[in-house]
Amino acid sequence: CWDFLVPIDLDYKPKVxxxxxxxxxxxxxxxxxxRQLRLFKKTCFGYFLDLPLVIVQIRVMHHxxxxxxxxxxxxxxQFVVNDSRLRFGLGKFALVTGLKCKGDISIESIAENRLISKxxxxxxxxxxxLADCFKKKKWETDDDALKIAVLYFVNSFLFSQLKTKAxxxxxxxxxESGDFNNYPWGIDVYKATIDSCSxxxxxxxxxxxxxGFPxxxxxxxxxxxxxxxGHFADHLxxxxLPRILKWAVMGQIPNERVALQMCSLQRKQLKNITPTDDEKKQFDVRGLSFEIEVECTDSQPSQPDSFQVFGTQLPKTQSMPESTGGDSQPTNAEVMKELQALKLFVENKFEEVLAAIGRQSVKPEGNSAHKQQDDDLRSGKMLYM
Known part of the structure; x- marks a missing residue:
């Protein structure tokens, strides 16, 4: 049995x-x-130019x-989705992002940085x-344009940098030294991500x-x-490779729909990701940890005596009292059979409802990604759950 860090409360809806x-x-x-774009394409971040339209789905992340x-x-x-444990580690991060996640993270300092001075x-x-310099194209050479673009990409996308931060x-x-292509950016970005999200x-x-990089x-x-x-995002x-290039994510999802979908996921619908042969050839993931099987428990993580689902108070399941004799008491096998039948009925109804919901197109909230103002210093928005 695995304990949640805090008991799940579906009525807890903070601003994000x-x-x-x-x-x-x-x-x-x-x-x-x-020409500058071709130079960027040749960097260690060049494959991100093929990224489809994406957004951070706040309610999905929250759940x-x-x-x-x-x-x-x-x-x-580590997370438990229903009765299955999923583990998010550096190896999984490498497969999803394609960032280098092995190597020396020490950086040689430069006494006087030409890029800063100039x-x-x-x-x-x-x-x-930095954003002002990038958006106003203040560079004088293609090489400097590339360096400023790389810094802008790293800080605005991989690290979600606040505009006031240095x-x-x-x-x-x-x-500036040109060594950034060999640097294991994945180690730093991964750490920033789990430090912020955990x-x-x-x-x-x-x-x-x-x-970080949610x-x-x-x-x-x-x-x-x-x-x-087809429910939250579209697999293309x-x-x-990497896998982040396979998913288009264009809209926020209503909170009730996210909760319903997450609660209805079955064990057979979950899997841990492991490197394919192509990924082993393209990315250096040797020595990184990958679990093949999804770990499961027959009991849910510890919960309070009751919890809220869409405003309805549900009591914690109580154990069946032992039989005191007589033919009227059902056997454990009979009870389990009835519970399995009930579970199957509920799951089938969930699938019918979710299939109907899934046929509806996902509509973005507010402005489309195409309508984002170019002079925004960031794309983050305050969102109520």
């Missing part, structure tokens, strides 16, 4: 903010010349994070200054923010639950 710039690919293609459980493994997140004139720069001097030195609800805050966690969920295809059916 996120700062990942999901329009960065459009901005790169708009702001860079054809996933509520299912985080206690565990003893360092530097990973374009910013200060000892440091904020993300707002850009890491180490990363500026790394990009254990969010200890004190039930009325507001929280998702930092799209990786969201895409991992879809890979673990292929039956969500292509053979592109």
């Amino acid at each position: 903010d996120w700062d990942i710039n999901c329009h960065v690919i459009h901005q790169l293609k708009t702001n860079l010349s054809k 996933l994070l509520m299912r985080e459980v206690h565990h003893e493994v360092k530097n990973e997140m 374009y910013f004139g200060t000892a440091s720069m904020t993300f707002a200054q 850009i890491s001097r180490s990363y500026i030195d790394l990009v 254990n969010k609800f200890q004190d039930k805050p009325s507001f929280y923010r998702l930092g 799209l990786a966690l969201q895409t991992w969920l879809y890979e673990c639950c292929p039956s969500l295809d 059916g292509n053979n592109k």
